[in-house]
Amino acid sequence: MATSENDRLRSSVSSHGSMDGSGIKQEPFRSKAILPWDRLSNWLHCVCVVTFDLELGQALEFVYPNHVKLSEKEKMNICYLSFPDSNSGCMGDTQFNFRIRQCHGRSHSYNNRKVYDRNSPVALQSDSGHYYGFVYFRQIKDKSSRRGYFQKSLVVLSKVPYITLFTRLASIIAPGYFEYGEPSAEAACHDIDQWPSPMPGQLLHLPIMGSVLQIRIPTKQDKPGSISAAVKTTPEHGGSHPTIVPSVHEVEPFRCLQPVLPHIQLIWELVLTGEPVVVMAPSPSICSDTIHALVHTISPLRYMSDFRPYFTIHDSEFKEYTTRTQAPPSVILGVTNPFFAKTLQHWPHVIRIGEPVNTDKSNSKMLKPKKPGSLKTLESKPGLYTQYKPFLNKDKTIIKRLAKGVQTKRPQEVQDAMLRRHLLELTQSFMIPLERYVASLMPLQRNISPWKHPPRLKPFDTEAFLKTLEHSGPQLTSGLKGDWIGLYKKFFSSKNFEGWFWQRQLEVNHKLSVLHLEALCNADLLQWVSDKQEVQVVDLVLKLREKMADILDQNLQVKPELEQRLTKHIEAIITTLPSDLQAVLKSQ
Template identity: 45%
Template sequence: MNGSEHAVAELAADPKSLDCVDGSTNSAFLQRLSEWIQCFCVVTFDLEMGQSMEMVCPEQVGLTEQDKSTICYLAFPDSNAGILGDSQFHFRCHLEGDIRTNSRSQSSIDSYNCQCAPSLQTDQGIFFGYVYFRQIKDRNVRRGYFQKSVVLIARLPFLNVYREILRLVAPEFFDNGRKALDFACKEIDRWAAVRVGNPLSLPLFGHNLCCTIPSLLDGALPGASYPSNLSALPSSTNIPITSIHDFDFIKSFQGFLAHLHVFWELMLCNESLAVIAPTPTACSEFVQCLVWIVWPLKFATDYRPFFTIHDGDFKDYTTKSQAPPRIILGVTNPFFVKTLQHWPHIVKIGDNTDTVDVKESPKVKQPGKLNSSVDLKQGLYSEYKSFLEKDKVLIKRLLKGIQSKRPVEAQSSLIKKYYYELTRSFMIPLERYVSTLMPLLRDISPFKSPPTLRDFDFDEFLDTIAVAGPSLTSGTKGDWAGLYMSFLKSENFHHWFAMKKREINNKLKLVHLQALAEADMEMWMAGKSELELIDLILKTRNCVQAVRMVGETVPTEAIAKLKRSIGKIVDKLPSDLKDLVRNGSLIL
């Protein structure tokens, strides 16, 4: 009996173990479960209604009817491709319902967002749907096919973790029905909290998913380590997940090696792009690879790894009366070939993975003349003129690797390294310039308001590129200044600078507080009025609270010094004001 069979046998032998799922304690159960997942959904095909929601587990998760409709349409392939057997893909969408997250779970997510790599942060109201779709011939069904999807809804972009969860859960569901989902929820409910930077072992159906969530300090696209303290368990029970988030880049990009640098520029500057693929697996993986290529920079605009004609935003995205929004769409329905002709950049993925001619330039789109996907051969259709030159050495290495059948992990690693080093070289001048916007330590006065970061001056920054630009760390040639001008207008830049500004200003608050702790309070108090003395007590308390609210830890020694200083101030006050200060909880 394998691990999954043991798990289901345990479930059958102890039906009371499901009381926490279906009984009165379900609310408490949801509060723990929602740190990792919101729910499982099962979507089936009805001849009269089309896709319909067969079940949600747990039922009280808070999905609205509109949410269920959205999930149903995204749970099935939106194309004529004859997909037989089992396949997996994912989508990303807005859900409107009150999907329960208790204070503990929300606190865990907030802590996660502060510590994880920027690209893996969650967004309010945005959820991922991870789909396990089965389509097989079945004579007992009027349509001739059994069609059903198990969908896992979660806030976290742990693509490979949730794929592995579905690989264990979905087959058990098809064999054993709802009790398999109930049992999976019960096991996930026992998992440790979402922790960044630490190895995790997540038990499920007799197996252990072993992974690590990259932290804010993990700059590169990491191959995460996994726990090594599992020697007591049979090795067959461990499923190591070397990277929780990324796919095989070479699998998606092999037919587009001439355009690797173009993809990076388009993503860096948040250009509108549509990916048309034959299957939802191909399009969702390709879109996700595009999003990751600016790692560790967060892709700050919307993206939909799989998008259908039934989506509520369909009309807004396909209307020709306005420019397309800054978004990436992954689609499979041939109807999109015609409706997206006005989009500036389109990637068409063919039915095979043959490599395009590396000397070929991006194909120029001819609006109004493409009527079906048959007319659209594999390639990049765009009038975009890239700022940078392509890396011919890298392309030759990748082509040689294809010919010599180099392992896909090694091929993907070459692409990831290329993109990471390109992004790093691009961001270093920006980081260096931001450091010049910080106030000098000698300008931080303990008895004035904390200083803040100066505003970003575009012209001043661009003047630094000629002597301190990416050419210092990158061999890539091209118009770097022109690329920066485009980037500085993008949402990626605005999000990045907002994060840097918030981070630095929080640090400045701490530095200011420490300066206040070291100040000569007795000298400052000379000649000050009672109102000024109380005002300083209030400002000091507020400074400490502000620093703590942003997650910074005030050193114990600094707090002790501040308390002594405030004590000296209180001693100078009349007795009635002393009582007011103490009774008003103005002491730290």
């Protein structure tokens, strides 16, 4: 190598100061101290209180912790979504939840988000684009108020979809706030700031307002449909038993979907393929629970389109979602205002839920879906309004079994488990051929060379996949007949497929990176550099350091001994270089 090239190399390496393998200058290492509200931010974004002002309407009265920033649009959406659209039937206390877009340009990453998301099922990973709001609304008569009513909502705002846990949390914090005011909500936030990180798979005890909640967050490795929390526990240090929250995120599917159970398979197809669906319900509570039950019908697949458990005419996306100038977007909306019966009657799929009925008298007759055009009056009957023709033949067995359970007063937990299992088996039968095909797109391990870039997953060829169905299709695990190929083709154009395949690509490419790392560690790198020029040797060192950085940045699950071997390789290669270059590289 020429002297001038040597000088340029030394200058280039030294002028960048301390760099990682990607060429990004690193700050000196500092141990990260846990700051106030760090632990709280792993669970919640903030706690808000919304009140009704006679002159201003809904107004944000209180946000805690004080440093939390919300945009004006976020504040407006929180205010309007924290009150029932029609207050007449909501005397007393009402709980429900909503989901809003996070305004762009601001990042609220959780401290342990990468580790959490790596170990968490995809449906429970933190949501980078939305907030979930868990509302506890109180409306009682109050003679001291000019309006004659006390009307306030406490809202727990988070970026993780722990529907059951945060609904319970709001029910603990809100009554204290309504009785004792701001100090009570502040004390609750200080309790949450002592909670451990939300680590999947661990049994966690969460102290809150004098009681303790016991939870277990599912892991990616959990068998789908398994019970997520331990039932037995022993009190700590002679204290009282904690309150067990059996699931952090699941609503009761049988209760929520009972009014439309005869159409459950058709509804499953609508959710799977990302069709636009609106749910019209009599209350925000029924509305939001039903939306979550619908989203979970395709579990463990993550529903990738937008969904709004509770949506009002004041929502900032109202015009976007109700315009007639284009086809309805891929979204599931939950509404209670009768105004939507007219505004959304052009939508292709409408689920109308009535008031809760006495389950002893209810039945599950094989009702036919009604045409959307018949949803014109406010007195429209509960049911499914659609002209959608399902691809699969109806499985009447599960409907009959659940109907018999109603007659014999079977416990709701059992009904829930039966319905979940049926939907899970349906989703798994659909997804197994796709998983098998993706596995075939993975390069062979023997083709992974330490001297080449790590290989990547081959492209997904829809026609090639469809040809595999004859011998390894859903008929191997499901007895359902019908046009499975047509259903797959419709699925391929949905965001659910895009999201699922993106996640699979990520996982497979991570695995290939680890295999490539193993190949590098097993290679005789010193032999390789023995006849190479300095610029090539330095380039190898920087690339190996980039590999080390990838282990952290991409959360690659690598055995500690591999990291140690890679570090030793780097150190040994540096010793083959001239002393001045060694000094520069070792100082980084």
